[in-house]
Amino acid sequence: MSDLTLEDIAKRAGVSRSTVSRVINNQPDVHPKTRQRVLAALQRYDYQPNAVARGLASGRMRILGLVFPMGVPALFTDPYFPILIHGILSACNAHDRSVMLWLTEPEHECRTIRQILQRGLLDGVIVASMLMDDPIIAALQARGLPFVVIGRHPTDARISYVDVDNRNSAREMVAYLLRLGYRRIATITGSRNMIAGADRLEGYLAALGACGINSEAGLIAEGDFTEASGYAAMQRLLPHVPDAVFAASDTMATGALRALREVGKRVPEDVALAGFDDMPFAARTEPPLTTVRQPIQRLGAVAFETLVDLIANPNAPPRRNILPTELVLRASSGLGSQGEKTGAESKTRR
Amino acid sequence: MSDLTLEDIAKRAGVSRSTVSRVINNQPDVHPKTRQRVLAALQRYDYQPNAVARGLASGRMRILGLVFPMGVPALFTDPYFPILIHGILSACNAHDRSVMLWLTEPEHECRTIRQILQRGLLDGVIVASMLMDDPIIAALQARGLPFVVIGRHPTDARISYVDVDNRNSAREMVAYLLRLGYRRIATITGSRNMIAGADRLEGYLAALGACGINSEAGLIAEGDFTEASGYAAMQRLLPHVPDAVFAASDTMATGALRALREVGKRVPEDVALAGFDDMPFAARTEPPLTTVRQPIQRLGAVAFETLVDLIANPNAPPRRNILPTELVLRASSGLGSQGEKTGAESKTRR
DNA sequence: ATAGTAACTGGGAGCGCTTCCAATCCCACG
DNA sequence: CGTGGGATTGGAAGCGCTCCCAGTTACTAT
Incomplete structure (x- = not known):
């Protein structure tokens, strides 16, 4: 309503602009009584400081x-x-x-x-x-x-x-799949131009390498973190018969899930699936998604x-x-050939 | 790098601050030659105006x-x-x-x-x-x-x-379901405190009313626009045996879908389903979701x-x-008892 | 009391820009 | 060659605040 300035308040409170400024900015060196008086005026006239003037004078706009x-x-x-x-x-x-x-x-x-x-x-x-x-x-x-x-x-x-x-988290997820006994583990990568995507791919490769498995070009399909790209990538992976798929995001994993469902593959019985992110929906896919939780x-x-x-x-x-991050183990990764227990939603703290 | 002011540029260009300001703000009344000179200086020193000073002086921060x-x-x-x-x-x-x-x-x-x-x-x-x-x-x-x-x-x-x-869009969607022959049409509403939720519920009621159908309390379940609330609402609706459900958002519709799948109900054969929003994922649910597209x-x-x-x-x-808005007709609403054609993704312009 | 010191307070100089307004320039016209 | 008036230009006054510094007041110690 009224466009009061510091000066106006100062006049009303019978002090100087500087003093009002001090009160507003909670600076010391103001007599308690004066402070009270200014505070009252501030309140009474519902003074709002001008953020721009303040920013110009102080050099910080917050x-x-x-x-x-x-x-x-x-x-x-x-x-x-x-x-x-x-x-x-x-x-x-x-x-x-x-x-x-x-x-x-x-x-x-x-x-x-x-x-x-x-x-x-x-x-x-x-x-x-x-x-x-x-x-x-x-x-x-x-x-x-x-x-x-x-x-x-x-x-x-x-x-x-x-x-x-990202690299280690992906590595651990793939290592977990390896522990479950899967051997033809495919991955759906994120975009090339995103570092997180590249890092997760590296982790995937590292886990396979540590297990003495050579990565196979046909088991690596590039996506761009969207559902549609996960769907398409899964279709490209199918001919190479993976027994498990690590998708670099939950969203792509749901796309993969859709592609698998379309061709009648069961998850995790025919193909195990893991994602990344632990998005809210990951717990509600069918089956619920094993994934890497990032905060x-x-x-x-x-x-x-x-x-x-x-x-x-x-x-x-x-x-x-x-x-x-932490691994969130749900049904989509199955029990593997080892029959390892996963529990409804057990978590592994990294 | 260098923190040049208008004044600095003015000095460099051999004109006054005012003139530089005019050039920057593309105002008339500057001699083309002068303008050139100023423009050159502006460019050469990579001058960036101070948005805050500008905002203070002009009263608009954009x-x-x-x-x-x-x-x-x-x-x-x-x-x-x-x-x-x-x-x-x-x-x-x-x-x-x-x-x-x-x-x-x-x-x-x-x-x-x-x-x-x-x-x-x-x-x-x-x-x-x-x-x-x-x-x-x-x-x-x-x-x-x-x-x-x-x-x-x-x-x-x-x-x-x-x-x-919202009201009319919902009404049309429900009218469409009625035309398909569904008679026990339930709804999952949005939050009470959101106007869109209330409006969509009104539209639902209006469509039923226009058809001479009394709404049934058991066929109205309140949600809050989340997936989880759609899931819970659907569970509450099931005992009342709806033959179709209009959810006030696609997100809640997917929750309903999950609840239906869990109890083995087929969509649309056992229960038809429609949503609202036409979110990107609505075309990819199983079955794809009939919905109201809003821009x-x-x-x-x-x-x-x-x-x-x-x-x-x-x-x-x-x-x-x-x-x-427009109705987007997909598989989830089925063909109804009339056998009306819906097509893979036919749309009705409102 | 009285100097000395600490606690307050007010005034002024900006912050870097816009925006008048007055001053200057330039040119066509007479 | 002088002159009116539009086209340009420069200068000054803020915009509303912060912040520094000098001035004032209020105490304490002597």
Whole structure:
């Protein structure tokens, strides 16, 4: 309603602008009595500080940027995106920061990057990039804006990131399938240009290698983290008769499940199946999905904390944070030839 | 890198700050030659204007707020959320605006609302509220900040909104099921506190009423738009032997599907099923889901356009925008007793 | 009392931009 | 060659806040 300024409040409270500012920012050196008086005026006139003026004067807007690459087709069908956002926003809420959101659409990429780099606006940026060579990374570095990436960066050691150990998690899942006795284990990979996809493939290969098994080209089908790609990949795998399939995401695993159902293959009797992520729906597929649980929400929260820390200490060394995953064993991986017990939903802590 | 100001560029280009400002903002009254010179300097020093200073001086930050109510449990499992965001962000990208995002968590609600109402920061707000009595609405009105709600407001005619005709869409879907010959049509409703849920229930009742059928309490089960609630609701419906079920969302329909599968009921032979939304996965359930398609992404884009219009014309009357839906007929609704043809994916334009 | 010190308070100078408004320039016209 | 008026340009006044510094007040110790 009324557009009061600091000055107005000051006049009403019979003090100076500076004193009101001190009270608002909870600074010391204000007499308790004065503070009371100002507080009362603040309340009475329902004063809201002007965030922009404040930001200009102080140089910090308390706003963080959050950037998602549009090049990821799974972004709008996977709950990954909303869950991650939730984690970040909750953390921001709790620490009185706000968030600006961008999707870098290729056709507007330059403009989007310009917006993100606008001076004064953002205190720092979280890049949910996962892409191999996202131009936003270079732009942020050139501009000197603090940022954290969700998903490790393969080459540049100066970049702070938060991630799970995709390679080892995948390796353990495949090792588990091997322990169950499966030998023709196929994989449906994520996109080539996403680091998580490449890492999970590496883990798959490592597990096979450790067991003395040579990977077979026909047992590796590339997907792009979408359901449809999982479906198509499974169809390509079928002629090579896998006895188990490790899909690099739960979403692709459901696609594989659909393909298997269509040709009358039973899971896990004919083909065992495992996914990655432990999305909410993974417990409700038929059969429920064995998978690797990654703490998506926590990933967002830790990214937030890391960024805030980075903003406060601009010259500190880069932070790297690997969060733990756990295997979630459900019916889709079956009991294997060993008859190993899995339990309804037993979990293995890594 | 270098933190140049307008003044610096002006000096370099041998003109005044004002002129540089004019060039940047593409204003007339600059001699073409001067403009060239300034443009060159701008380019050479890679000048980025300070968005905050600009915002303070001009009173417009070109930032929109986007508010989601956390009270909606489906928010993080339904693709509705990301698709809507996508629609809004694409529109913003194309029109050189940015977006700030908030989830109003009940425990931080006051603080969140304060952040949103901060003076100077936002030019306007899009509320993806759908809730019956969201306090943010009253707060925005009191503050006089332009805003648009996605989902109609049941009582206040001064509020601008964008929506689909939930009531009629639901009515048509149920009428379609009636035409197929189903008579014991049950419904799984959305949450009571969401207007869309209430509207779809009304449409269900209207269709039955138009056909002279009295609704039966046992055939109405309340859900909350989540898969789990659809599953539970279906279990409650089973004893009442419906021959068809209209779920108020595709997500709940998949829950119902799971419950039906568990007790060995075939869809559509034993129970026909219809959903609402036409989420990407609806075409891939087993059987594929008959549903009402609503243009979620477009909803976001139109909300954006409406808001921008509202910001430009603060005194214009409220805008109300109803986007069309269409019935998407797939296998889950069956052929009914009439043997009506549905085709693999025939659509009916409303 | 009185100096000395600590606790407060107010004023002013910005933050980097927009936006008037007055000043200057330039050219066609007389 | 002078002159009016539109086209350009520069200067100054903010936008509403923070933050520094000097000034004022209020005590304590002597």
